[in-house]
Amino acid sequence: MSIDSQSHVVGERAAQTLVNRTFDEVRVGDSASALRVLNVNDVKAFALLSGDVNPTHVDESYVRRHLDGRLVAHSLWSGALISSLLGNELPGPGTRYVRQTLSFEHPIYAGDSLKVTITVLSKDPGERTIELGCRCENGNGELVASGRAIVAAPTEKIVLPRPDVGKLAIQTYDKFEAMVELAKTMPRVKAAVAHPCSEAALEAAVEAAEGGLIEPILVGPSDRIRQIAAEIGADIEHLRIENAPHSDAAAERAVALVRDGQAQVLIKGSLHTDELLGAVVRRDAGLRTARRLSHVFLMDVPTYHKPIMVTDAAINIAPTLEEKRDIVQNAIDLAHDLLIDRPKVAILSAVETINPRIASTTDAAALCKMAERGQITGAVLDGPLAMDNAISRDAAAVKGIQSAVAGDVDILLVPDLESGNILAKQLTFMANADAAGIVLGARVPIILTSRADSVRARMTSCAIAVMLTAARGDGGERRRSPGPIE
DSSP states (O other): OEEOOOOEEESSSOTTEEEOOOTTTOOTTOEEEEEEEOOHHHHHHHHHHHOOOOHHHHOHHHHHHHSSSOOBOOTTHHHHHHHHHHHHTSSOTTOEEEEEEEEEOSOOBTTOEEEEEEEEEEEETTTTEEEEEEEEEOTTSOEEEEEEEEEEOOSSOOEEEOOOOOOEEOOOOTTTHHHHHHHHTSOOEEEEEEOOOSHHHHHHHHHHHHTTSEEEEEEEOHHHHHHHHHHHTOOOTTSEEEEOSSHHHHHHHHHHHHHTTSOSEEEEOSSOHHHHHHHHSOTTTSOOOSSOOEEEEEEEOTTSSSOEEEEOSSSOSSOOHHHHHHHHHHHHHHHHHTTOSSOEEEEEOSSSSOOTTSHHHHHHHHHHHHHHTTSSOSSEEEEEEOHHHHHOHHHHHHTTOOOSSTTSOSEEEOSSHHHHHHHHHHHHHHSOOEEEEEEESSSSOEEEOOTTOOHHHHHHHHHHHHHHHHTBOTTSOBOOOSSOOO
């Protein structure tokens, strides 16, 4: 999320040009004003730059519990706005701060409209300094701060283009928070954790249990599990442990617990993914359904305005058209369970036109027609779309693409595992995205954890499983989870 660093200056000069006033040009009584609406990201940016992370400034859950629900901005925000007026407007470029006094009269809140005014009170020809009175008022006309500034005024005339200092990006991960909080209001799910024999795997299960999402059943070598718990200081004495001598046996036993109705969710521990899925897809004793298994990454990308799904980047290597139909329907059903009524699906390719030599473009066209004929339901599909057209409405407009999906996509259907895996990892490691992962198409949700997952991603994966479980009735039929995600 970008922070616009330029205040709206009320004056006669164009915003794109900086023009100063030399000491000799400044007159007593001269003044300048700036208007600024202070938003939440402004407050968080100031906290990052100053290091002041008092929860009244940055923790929205804290202010909801203890204050009136509004983040309190740092008082020195008014001082920063005064400084910008002095440096940009009066006297402008070349000004050097000498002294500033400020009294803070009223709290500033995120969302406040602030008007800052500085007025020349006196000049000292000997020191060539200027004294200015400073006032900051909120949109209700209440005095927020007042004081005086003394500056050394420039002696040379300066006219220059406003420097381009770039934009400050505040990376927040609040898209997952509402989902986790909603999941905590739903019944906990019993989760069979297959072979939690690494610190990361066991920590993930304990964190989700302590977070109120799951009741884990730890399946694996019991002595090894207890040893790891002691090493990391985790209390697991109240948790059920199912002894299994090795990873293959742990996978078989975990799947059996689900099949017997003793667990509602399956979680991968420290065993290999193919070991767990091998037990899942076993025809005689697995968890198969008529639907093909597929994987979805639900990603919180700081530069995108809502959570976005990437599928399939982990299971289906080179899916056929029929398999893509299952993959996209799995993702659509997941979106419904996460309270997205009519998700928008972008079917990705390298280009946005149909080219018989690029199979993903013809698959995209067929999938869109299948959606029109009711073979895929519950979503708006468009494709083929290149990545830029899928994510950016502007990019689509440049190419003359009229699309209800472009720029507001919920699901990205990738051509194959290679491209999907590359895309997901690019978003994770180059765009600092968080990624929660889940396998769909089995009788129950399957969570695939990774050692590289953040606590936030692990909790979100469990939250997704909780919401999917809540969206199904006792007989396995689908029903909606209560309440919207805001």
